[in-house]
Structures are given as C-alpha cells and as structure tokens.
Amino acid sequence: MPSFTLLAQSVLSGIFVGGLYGLLGLGLSLSWGLLRLINLAHFALAFLGAYLTYTLSTAFELDPFWCLALVPPAFFGIGVLSQLVFVRFRVTQFGSLLVTFGLTVMIESLIQWIWTADYRRLETVYGTASWRVGPLFVPVAELLALLTAAALAGLTWAWLRYTWVGKGLRACAEDPHIAAAFGVNHRRLALVLSGLSAAFAGVAGAFVALIYTLAPAQIYAWIGVVFAAVILGGLGNPLGPLVAGVVIGVSEALTMALTAPAWAPLVSFTLLILVLLLRPGRV
Amino acid sequence: MRRLAAPAAFLAVGLGLLVPAAATLPAFYESFLYLVLHWVALATSWSILSGFSGYFSFGHGAFFGAGMYATAMLATGGLPFLPTLPLAGLAAAAFGVAMGAVVFRVPRLRGELFALLTLAVTFVLATVVLNTRIDGGPGVYLSAVPLPRLGGSATGTLYVLGLAVALLTVATAYAVYHARWGAGLFAIHDDEDVAEVLGVPTYRYKLLALGLSSGLAGVAGGIHAMFVTYVTVAETFSIVVPLYVILMSVVGGARHWLGPALGAVLVTVLMYGVTGGQTAVAGRAVVGLTLMLVILFLPEGITGFMVRRRSNRPGAPAPRPVSPRPAVAQRRPSDTGGPPLLVCSDVRKAFRGIQALRGVSLEVREGEILGLVGPNGSGKSTLINVVSGHHRADGGRVLVGGMDVTGRDAHEIARLGVARTYQIPRPFAHLTLRENVAVAGMFGRLGHRRRTAEREAGRWLEFAGLADRADQLPAALNLHQRKFLELARALASEPRLVMLDEVLSGLTPSEMTDATRLVRDIRDRGATVVFVEHIMRAVMELADRVVVLDVGELVTSGAPQDVMRNPDVVRRYLGTAHA
Numbered sequence: 090m091p092s093f094t095l096l097a098q099s100v101l102s103g104i105f106v107g108g109l110y111g112l113l114g115l116g117l118s119l120s121w122g123l124l125r126l127i128n129l130a131h132f133a134l135a136f137l138g139a140y141l142t143y144t145l146s147t148a149f150e151l152d153p154f155w156c157l158a159l160v161p162p163a164f165f166g167i168g169v170l171s172q173l174v175f176v177r178f179r180v181t182q183f184g185s186l187l188v189t190f191g192l193t194v195m196i197e198s199l200i201q202w203i204w205t206a207d208y209r210r211l212e213t214v215y216g217t218a219s220w221r222v223g224p225l226f227v228p229v230a231e232l233l234a235l236l237t238a239a240a241l242a243g244l245t246w247a248w249l250r251y252t253w254v255g256k257g258l259r260a261c262a263e264d265p266h267i268a269a270a271f272g273v274n275h276r277r278l279a280l281v282l283s284g285l286s287a288a289f290a291g292v293a294g295a296f297v298a299l300i301y302t303l304a305p306a307q308i309y310a311w312i313g314v315v316f317a318a319v320i321l322g323g324l325g326n327p328l329g330p331l332v333a334g335v336v337i338g339v340s341e342a343l344t345m346a347l348t349a350p351a352w353a354p355l356v357s358f359t360l361l362i363l364v365l366l367l368r369p370g371r372v
Numbered sequence: 373m374r375r376l377a378a379p380a381a382f383l384a385v386g387l388g389l390l391v392p393a394a395a396t397l398p399a400f401y402e403s404f405l406y407l408v409l410h411w412v413a414l415a416t417s418w419s420i421l422s423g424f425s426g427y428f429s430f431g432h433g434a435f436f437g438a439g440m441y442a443t444a445m446l447a448t449g450g451l452p453f454l455p456t457l458p459l460a461g462l463a464a465a466a467f468g469v470a471m472g473a474v475v476f477r478v479p480r481l482r483g484e485l486f487a488l489l490t491l492a493v494t495f496v497l498a499t500v501v502l503n504t505r506i507d508g509g510p511g512v513y514l515s516a517v518p519l520p521r522l523g524g525s526a527t528g529t530l531y532v533l534g535l536a537v538a539l540l541t542v543a544t545a546y547a548v549y550h551a552r553w554g555a556g557l558f559a560i561h562d563d564e565d566v567a568e569v570l571g572v573p574t575y576r577y578k579l580l581a582l583g584l585s586s587g588l589a590g591v592a593g594g595i596h597a598m599f600v601t602y603v604t605v606a607e608t609f610s611i612v613v614p615l616y617v618i619l620m621s622v623v624g625g626a627r628h629w630l631g632p633a634l635g636a637v638l639v640t641v642l643m644y645g646v647t648g649g650q651t652a653v654a655g656r657a658v659v660g661l662t663l664m665l666v667i668l669f670l671p672e673g674i675t676g677f678m679v680r681r682r683s684n685r686p687g688a689p690a691p692r693p694v695s696p697r698p699a700v701a702q703r704r705p706s707d708t709g710g711p712p713l714l715v716c717s718d719v720r721k722a723f724r725g726i727q728a729l730r731g732v733s734l735e736v737r738e739g740e741i742l743g744l745v746g747p748n749g750s751g752k753s754t755l756i757n758v759v760s761g762h763h764r765a766d767g768g769r770v771l772v773g774g775m776d777v778t779g780r781d782a783h784e785i786a787r788l789g790v791a792r793t794y795q796i797p798r799p800f801a802h803l804t805l806r807e808n809v810a811v812a813g814m815f816g817r818l819g820h821r822r823r824t825a826e827r828e829a830g831r832w833l834e835f836a837g838l839a840d841r842a843d844q845l846p847a848a849l850n851l852h853q854r855k856f857l858e859l860a861r862a863l864a865s866e867p868r869l870v871m872l873d874e875v876l877s878g879l880t881p882s883e884m885t886d887a888t889r890l891v892r893d894i895r896d897r898g899a900t901v902v903f904v905e906h907i908m909r910a911v912m913e914l915a916d917r918v919v920v921l922d923v924g925e926l927v928t929s930g931a932p933q934d935v936m937r938n939p940d941v942v943r944r945y946l947g948t949a950h951a
Binding site for chain 2: 117174179181182183187188192201202312313315349351354355358359361365366372
C-alpha cells in the first residue's frame with residue numbers, strides 16, 4: 090500500500106490533469122452538443138496552438154501568457170471559417186467526424202513540416218515552478234490550467250444560461266426550425282459558438298505547451314480520454330467535461346499509484362463504455 | 373450464366389495478380405503490392421458490418437490487433453505459421469461476437485455512439501494486451517518464426533497470402549451484398565426498427581456481420597504480424613488503422629461491395645506510391661485533403677456517385693393507373709365471425725410513469741375490418757406497437773392465431789403474418805421502391821428468395837399504383853405516394869393481419885377514396901385489417917366493427933353506428949352536452 094502522501098499527491102495531479110481534460114473538452118462538448126458537429130480537429134488545433142505558443146515564446150521571447158492574447162483570437166477566425174464550410178456543404182454529424190479527421194491529418198502534416206517530428210520542450214519559469222503545501226507539491230502551470238478551465242467553463246455556463254445569445258443557442262440545439270420561427274438567427278450564433286470553441290482550443294494549446302513535451306503524433310494521444318470526459322459530462326454542458334475530466338484524472342492517477350502506470354487508460358475507457366451501454370439516451 | 377460470371381471474374385483477377393509473385397519482382401514492389409492488398413482486405417472487411425448495416429465502427433483496429441497478437445502468440449509459441457491464420461480469424465471473430473452480443477442489445481447505440489464505443493473497446497483491449505503476458509510491454513518478435521515458401525521469396529509469400537485474404541474478403545463482401553441477408557443489412561442501415569417489424573432478425577444479422585467482419589480482419593492481422601515481424605501495442609492498436617479503413621471505404625463508397633477495395637487502392641497508392649522519403653509529410657496532407665473533399669463533394673463515395681448517376685437516368689414514364697386494382701386473385705374467402713386471429717388480454721404498457729395502456733382486452737376475428745378510434749393519446753398507436761412487437765408489453769398477453777407472442781421479437785411476430793404501416797411513412801431512404809417492398813417479401817411470412825421477392829415487389833407496386841417509380845428512391849415521392857408505398861410494403865409479405873396507422877390522414881378526398889378502396893381490396897384478398905383512424909367518414913364506411921380507446925382503456929366496441937351513438941363516446945370526443 091503506497092503512503093498517504095503519495096496517494097494525496099496522486100489525487101492532486103489527477104485533479105490537475107483533469108483540468109486539462111476539461112479545458113480540451115470544453116470546445117468539443119459545445120460544438121457537439123449545440124451545433125451537432127463532432128470536431129476531431131479540435132485536438133489538432135490545440136496542438137497547433139501549442140506549437141505557436143512554443144515559437145512565439147522561444148523565437149520572439151514573448152511571455153507565454155501574452156500568447157494567450159494572440160493565439161485564441163486568431164483561432165476564433167478559424168472556427169468561424171470552418172463553420173461556414175460545414176453550413177455550406179450541409180455536413181452531417183457523422184460527416185463532420187470524417188471531415189475533421191481529414192483536417193486533423195492536414196494540420197498534423199503542417200506541424201511536422203514546420204516544426205519537424207522532433208520533440209519540442211518549452212523551457213519557461215512556469216514550467217518548472219511549483220509551490221510546496223505541507224508535504225505536497227503544487228505545480229504552478231498546472232494549477233493555472235485548472236483555474237483557467239474552471240473560469241472558462243463557469244463563464245460559458247453563465248453565458249449560455251443567462252444571456253439572450255446563450256438561450257438562443259440552446260433553443261437551436263433543441264429544434265433549429267422552431268427557434269428560427271421565434272426569430273433566432275441560428276447561423277450567426279453558430280458562427281460565434283464555433284469561433285469560441287476554436288479559441289478554447291487555442292487556450293488549451295498554450296497550457297499543453299507549458300506543461301508537456303510536444304510532438305505531432307501526440308495529437309492522437311488525447312482523443313480517447315477527452316472524448317470520454319465529454320460524453321461522461323453530458324454533451325453541450327460546459328461544466329460537464331471539467332467535472333468528468335477531474336473524475337477521470339483522479340481515477341487514472343490512483344490507478345497508476347496503486348497498480349502500474351500503464352493500466353491507467355483502462356479506467357477512463359471502461360467508464361466510457363459503461364456510460365454508453367447503460368445510459369445511451371443521455372448522450 | 374450471370375451466376376457464374378462473378379466467380380469467374382474473381383478467378384481471373386486472382387490468377388492475374390499471381391503473376392507478380394511468379395515473376396519475382398524486386399522485394400520493394402512485392403511489399404508495396406502486399407500493402408495494397410492488406411488495406412483492401414481491411415477496408416472491405418470493415419464495410420461488411422459498417423458500410424452495409426450502417427454501424428460505423430472505429431474498432432476495426434481491435435479485431436485486426438486481436439488477429440495480429442493471436443498469430444504472434446501462437447507462432448512464437450511453436451505452432452507453424454499457416455495454421456495460426458484461421459485461428460487468428462477465429463480469435464478476432466470470437467472477440468467481435470462477444471462484444472456485439474452485449475452492444476447490439478442496447479437500443480439507440482448507433483452512429484457516433486457506436487463508433488466511440490468501439491474505439492473505447494480498442495483502447496481497453498490495447499491496455500489489457502500491454503499489461504498482461506500477451507505482450508507485457510516490449511512487443512513480440514516474429515523474426516525466428518519460419519515462413520513457408522509460397523512465392524519466389526519471403527515477400528513473395530506474403531504477397532500471395534495477402535492476395536488470398538483480399539480475394540476472400542472481396543468475394544465475401546460480394547456474396548453478402550447480393551444475398552438475402554445483405555438486403556436485410558441494408559434495411560438495418562436505413563431504419564432498424566422498420567426492418568425488424570418487416571421480419572429482419574436484426575440482432576442476429578448484425579452479430580453475423582460483425583463476426584464475419586472481425587474474423588476477416590483477424591486473418592489479415594495474422595498475416596500482417598509476419599509482414600512487420602515486430603508486433604507492438606502502440607502500432608497495432610493505434611487510431612490510424614480504423615481511421616484509414618474508414619477513409620478508404622468512404623472514398624470508394626462504403627455501401628458497395630467493391631467500393632472499399634477501390635478506395636483502398638487509391639489511398640494506398642497516394643500514401644506509399646506517389647510519395648517517398650522527404651515528401652511523405654506532403655503525402656499525408658494529401659490523404660487528409662482527399663478525405664475532406666470526398667465527404668464534402670461526394671458524400672456517398674465513388675461507387676455511390678456512380679450508382680446514383682445510373683439510377684437517376686430517366687426511364688420511360690409508364691402510365692399510372694387511375695385507380696389501384698388488385699394484381700393477384702383472391703386468396704381466401706373472408707369469413708366474418710370466424711375464430712379470433714388476434715387476442716389481446718389485459719395488455720399494459722407504461723412509459724416512464726405514463727400509463728399508455730391500462731389493461732386493454734380485445735379480439736379481432738379472422739377476415740374482419742376493425743376500426744380502432746379514440747382521441748389523441750388514447751393508446752391506439754401504442755397498442756399497434758405492442759402487437760407488432762416493437763414495444764414489449766408490461767403485462768397481459770397477446771395471441772396471434774392462437775400462438776402466444778407476448779414478449780417475442782418483432783421479426784418473429786412478422787413471420788407469423790403480422791404487418792403494419794406507420795402514421796408518418798418510414799421508407800428505407802437508400803433503397804429503391806422495389807427494394808423497399810422486396811424486403812417485406814424476403815423476411816416476412818413468405819421468406820421469398822431475393823429474386824422472387826423483387827419480382828413480386830413489382831406486382832405490389834402496381835397494386836399501389838407506383839409501378840412506374842419502382843426503381844426510384846423514396847425521396848422522389850410525395851406524401852400520398854409514400855403512404856401507398858407503406859401499404860405496398862405491408863402487403864408484400866401477404867400478411868394475415870395488417871395494422872394500418874392513420875393511412876388516410878393528410879390525403880385529399882379523392883386520394884382518400886383510392887385508399888379506402890385499397891383497404892377493402894386488402895380484406896377481400898383474405899387479410900384481416902385493424903386500422904387506426906380519425907376520419908369518421910372512412911371509419912363508418914370501412915369498419916365491420918369499431919373499438920374505442922381512451923386514456924389507455926377500452927371504452928366500448930361494436931357496430932360502427934351503435935358505437936358512434938354511444939353517449940359515453942360522444943362525451944369523450946366532444947365533451948358533455950349541456951343543452
């Protein structure tokens with residue numbers, strides 16, 4: 090039996106990695122739940138954001154947090170553009186999965202072309218800094234990622250719940266025709282949401298660059314577990330991916346501490362399978 | 373002669389492709405050709421389940437990997453290489469069927485949910501393989517396994533094996549595509565509930581398709597283990613396999629037996645052929661771009677596009693009969709007052725606390741036309757859904773022809789001779805009218821062979837006045853024609869009991885006259901009719917007997933005139949009289 094400190098540290102790191110799952114899952118959940126588009130390219134976009142952050146920070150010696158002011162707004166534009174394409178070609182839910190897979194492969198090739206397949210590590214003060222709380226270590230970058238995830242999820246939740254735009258979006262997700270009959274401009278709202286979701290990918294990417302070593306193939310490593318968080322959290326619910334992400338992160342971390350690290354994926358995917366088998370109607 | 377053409381073509385292609393093996397090409401070309409055939413086998417095996425039945429799987433890597441590891445384990449364990457291949461297929465098929473036996477029991481687990489589930493299963497299998505003695509982490513080397521000589525060289529041997537599995541897979545896809553159960557799979561693709569109600573044993577067919585699909589992928593995996601000679605979890609279960617398989621099938625057209633093979637050749641040539649070394653990155657980008665463009669511009673793939681162009685060619689417009697007439701002579705005399713064909717006793721059904729049926733008991737006699745009326749929400753459609761087996765009753769019993777069918781699957785009830793129509797027509801969108809109707813002939817009470825069913829379907833379409841549109845897709849029909857298609861489909865199984873759910877609603881008065889005549893024709897041909905209707909003129913005109921339901925209970929039954937004068941019925945429809 091591992092020591093109490095080890096377990097506590099595991100739970101803590103599980104919470105932090107869960108925050109990142111939530112951050113990556115937020116945009117995915119919004120576009121799936123409210124626009125009925127499964128955007129696989131979300132992960133590739135996040136990694137593009139991570140590489141941009143890497144270059145801006147190393148080549149231009151920009152503080153990584155300044156990148157947050159540059160990359161997400163640019164990605165907003167990408168999101169709007171992609172939504173225009175989806176609407177123009179009337180892409181179905183399943184079609185969107187395939188189209189965005191094609192986009193993923195293209196972005197991956199682009200990354201490999203510009204940054205090569207070598208590993209890249211962004212060396213910053215944030216990456217290594219950590220606070221000591223009693224016997225536990227709190228890494229600063231991961232704490233910031235968790236706080237950002239919570240803030241974005243909370244703001245999005247409030248935006249969807251209390252503003253006119255948010256209510257319109259939820260109405261469209263229920264029934265676009267009825268919503269249109271009540272004067273909701275679905276197209277414009279969808280453009281905003283798609284842009285926002287891409288911008289969130291940019292934010293997530295900045296934190297991925299701060300915390301992890303980058304390689305183009307890493308794009309695929311996140312897909313399974315983040316999808317698990319998105320489905321467990323309930324599609325279109327901004328708080329869902331974060332909560333489910335933390336649950337998955339903690340259970341993975343505990344599995345790693347109690348058995349071997351390689352067993353960790355079993356937890357999230359078994360959870361995902363169980364949710365799909367027992368409550369398919371919820372998704 | 374046509375029956376022999378396809379096998380002959382397969383033989384010719386197979387022999388033709390054997391030439392490279394005999395000619396001992398440089399190993400590079402043999403490897404390249406092997407890879408093409410490898411992907412042909414994987415993509416085509418995927419489409420047997422996913423392309424045909426519409427259950428898009430992201431888990432093909434799991435079956436492929438199960439086969440790969442089965443061969444790796446058995447061959448390194450001392451078994452000769454060739455006998456491991458059928459065992460690899462069996463292992464993968466067993467894994468697939470075990471998964472399907474659970475997953476296919478869950479309703480609504482389709483589309484992207486099924487895709488994600490199969491992806492998750494892949495990762496679970498990968499984790500288990502990685503952490504147990506199957507792999508254990510370092511991977512499995514097969515370099516010490518002796519490879520029997522079938523071609524000029526080692527790569528030649530693998531090429532011959534790849535050719536064999538590719539031909540076997542494409543031939544299987546061809547056979548399934550043209551077989552009766554292939555038609556069943558296509559019906560499942562478009563509307564699984566309707567397929568089941570028409571008599572397609574959906575669960576068994578899906579399981580069978582999954583078993584074949586995963587088994588063939590397993591054999592391809594077994595050969596591939598020997599090709600790569602070093603099997604690792606990261607490579608085997610990576611997301612690349614399912615995604616490329618889907619890409620190839622979709623590019624070629626997943627609904628056609630040859631589509632995935634075409635797509636596989638195209639994509640593999642793009643991936644390995646045109647590009648090499650430095651330009652490999654660009655090659656991947658081209659693959660990604662191809663996928664995007666195909667989905668955007670040719671969502672049904674190359675073969676789908678070609679098939680559609682062919683079927684859209686305008687045929688000679690045949691004159692549409694003004695009034696539908698029966699195409700077949702009377703089968704049985706109607707004998708009102710005969711023994712009960714349908715007996716419902718104390719049937720109950722609730723949906724999440726809403727009691728839709730609160731113990732309904734009724735009998736329908738052989739040869740009668742029974743009108744089922746009642747206000748909206750009174751449980752009429754629920755009753756039809758329970759009798760046809762779409763919903764399972766919570767309590768009570770349903771007997772058809774004296775046989776207890778309570779809780780039986782819908783396709784078994786259909787085979788006893790029960791057919792129904794839907795209030796909102798639900799045609800199979802991707803099947804022609806003829807194929808739509810033929811499904812009923814193949815899987816209903818008659819169990820026709822495919823060709824017989826398609827010939828008979830033509831006669832039923834004539835009966836419904838749709839003969840000139842037999843080779844069009846249902847999207848070309850208006851509401852009135854769709855309703856008649858529903859009727860033709862229900863009748864094509866020559867059922868003993870037909871349940872019509874509001875066939876008349878939404879029709880114009882003259883169309884309604886056509887439809888009422890049709891209903892009477894159906895009875896005159898010996899079938900028993902239960903019809904749900906709000907249009908009282910039609911009820912009075914057609915029904916021998918009327919049953920009134922309200923809030924899930926039977927209010928009264930009897931001759932139409934008597935029932936309509938019943939004060940209780942009047943009150944329930946129109947409210948209490950105060951004058």
